Amino acid sequence: xxxxxxxxxxxxxxxxxxxxxxxxxxxxxxxxxxxxxxxxxxxxxxxxxxxxxxxxxxxxxxxxxxxxxxxxxxxxxxxxxxxxxxxxxxxxxxxxxxxxxxxxxxxxxxxxxxxxxxxxxxxxxxxxxxxxxxxxxxxxxxxxxxxxxxxxxxxxxxxxxxxxxxxxxxxxxxxxxxxxxxxxxxxxxxxxxxxxxxxxxxxxxxxxxxxxxxxxxxxxxxxxxxxxxxxxxxxxxxxxxxxxxxxxxxxxxxxxxxxxxxxxxxxxxxxxxxxxxxxxxxxxxxxxxxxxxxxxxxxxxxxxxxxxxxxxxxxxxxxxxxxxxxxxxxxxxxxxxxxxxxxxxxxxxxxxxxxxxxxxxxxxxxxxxxxxxxxxxxxxxxxxxxxxxxxxxxxxxxxxxxxxxxxxxxxxxxxxxxxxxxxxxxxxxxxxxxxxxxxxxxxxxxxxxxxxxxxxxxxxxxxxxxx
Numbered sequence: 001x002x003x004x005x006x007x008x009x010x011x012x013x014x015x016x017x018x019x020x021x022x023x024x025x026x027x028x029x030x031x032x033x034x035x036x037x038x039x040x041x042x043x044x045x046x047x048x049x050x051x052x053x054x055x056x057x058x059x060x061x062x063x064x065x066x067x068x069x070x071x072x073x074x075x076x077x078x079x080x081x082x083x084x085x086x087x088x089x090x091x092x093x094x095x096x097x098x099x100x101x102x103x104x105x106x107x108x109x110x111x112x113x114x115x116x117x118x119x120x121x122x123x124x125x126x127x128x129x130x131x132x133x134x135x136x137x138x139x140x141x142x143x144x145x146x147x148x149x150x151x152x153x154x155x156x157x158x159x160x161x162x163x164x165x166x167x168x169x170x171x172x173x174x175x176x177x178x179x180x181x182x183x184x185x186x187x188x189x190x191x192x193x194x195x196x197x198x199x200x201x202x203x204x205x206x207x208x209x210x211x212x213x214x215x216x217x218x219x220x221x222x223x224x225x226x227x228x229x230x231x232x233x234x235x236x237x238x239x240x241x242x243x244x245x246x247x248x249x250x251x252x253x254x255x256x257x258x259x260x261x262x263x264x265x266x267x268x269x270x271x272x273x274x275x276x277x278x279x280x281x282x283x284x285x286x287x288x289x290x291x292x293x294x295x296x297x298x299x300x301x302x303x304x305x306x307x308x309x310x311x312x313x314x315x316x317x318x319x320x321x322x323x324x325x326x327x328x329x330x331x332x333x334x335x336x337x338x339x340x341x342x343x344x345x346x347x348x349x350x351x352x353x354x355x356x357x358x359x360x361x362x363x364x365x366x367x368x369x370x371x372x373x374x375x376x377x378x379x380x381x382x383x384x385x386x387x388x389x390x391x392x393x394x395x396x397x398x399x400x401x402x403x404x405x406x407x408x409x410x411x412x413x414x415x416x417x418x419x420x421x422x423x424x425x426x427x428x429x430x431x432x433x434x435x436x437x438x439x440x441x442x443x444x445x446x447x448x449x450x451x452x453x454x455x456x457x458x459x460x461x462x463x464x465x466x467x
Contacts, residue, residue, distance in 0.1 A: 025379050027335060027336035029383050030332055031332040031439070040395055103277035103280050117199045117200070140156070153225055153226065156233050163187050294306055377447070387439065388436055
């Protein structure tokens with residue numbers, strides 16, 4: 001008996017009992033759709049969170065800190081880097097998968113840093129970074145990045161900080177920049193030619209040594225430095241590291257410290273503060289190697305945090321709910337498998353004479369077994385394909401029908417599974433193909449016992465009992 005004959009016989013047997021075959025196949029369709037759709041909700045929720053995080057922050061960015069935790073939080077490493085110095089920065093730079101690395105040094109002290117242009121000024125804390133690496137980490141709306149010169153202060157700002165420039169003699173009220181941000185409107189900026197106007201950095205401090213009987217209040221001292229506005233940072237409202245203040249060249253800031261050692265010391269600042277970094281930004285080459293990079297940095301003895309940490313925590317929550325829904329889908333598939341086995345057993349009882357005649361005519365037992373297995377396989381193949389079609393239809397509905405999205409959100413206990421693009425359900429090709437292959441395999445397994453039963457029938461008894 002040829003393979004083509006076996007396949008044709010299996011198909012003809014299903015056609016002869018169309019209603020039963022379709023009802024059995026319907027169970028496979030429901031089981032397949034139940035599994036695919038429930039799993040797709042997890043993929044959709046994960047994608048929703050990924051989209052949200054990408055809109056708010058750079059997923060490739062890792063915050064690195066010196067080790068300051070308890071001994072049990074060292075991620076399996078005996079190393080402990082309690083001070084991040086330039087030497088440690090160099091080690092990080094050579095770790096595989098690192099695209100850029102820069103310390104982030106924020107200066108807050110009794111020494112006031114005031115940036116002036118014309119009559120306008122703003123008191124802005126300085127945030128120092130390494131120029132070359134920062135260019136890879138932060139985008140600009142306009143302008144350019146730092147030059148290599150340290151002769152003057154070159155600085156970058158966000159529009160939120162730029163809007164803070166005011167004439168100290170003016171009674172003009174400060175604008176509420178957040179209302180503009182929330183409404184999606186551009187922030188109104190002062191009338192300044194930012195890239196061409198002259199700027200000055202003025203250091204201000206109170207000289208307490210000037211206090212005497214005639215002068216009970218300290219004298220306000222100032223010192224001016226040339227400054228240059230380089231560009232506007234493309235900073236989101238969620239990025240609090242750079243949303244306020246002026247970002248400057250770390251090398252220039254170190255030079256400023258060296259030139260004003262006594263002043264800095266009186267202000268409670270020391271050059272050592274710039275040589276031991278409390279926060280370092282590491283940019284991974286791709287999102288895919290962020291977790292591996294975090295693991296390697298932990299093994300070096302550093303502590304890390306990444307936006308993906310939140311995503312992984314959220315994935316665990318989604319997987320819990322998804323596991324419950326997937327269990328329901330698996331039960332549906334189990335019922336379908338029992339239905340296939342029952343259909344095949346009924347087919348054997350109805351075709352007992354046919355099986356006996358096939359044996360008497362010398363048909364191989366392996367061919368008889370294969371014929372029944374192919375019937376089960378056909379149910380899985382076509383039922384699985386129809387189930388995938390139903391899954392994609394349901395997925396489309398979930399992504400476009402609001403009340404379905406709200407229903408799924410309540411079931412998953414999170415409104416965050418819906419992105420702005422409406423992606424509630426996501427069916428990757430691997431999920432579709434893997435589920436279909438699994439359904440076919442389950443169908444074939446369900447047909448093994450009926451096929452074995454058909455092979456074990458006595459030829460003469462089968463013919464006699466069918467009369």
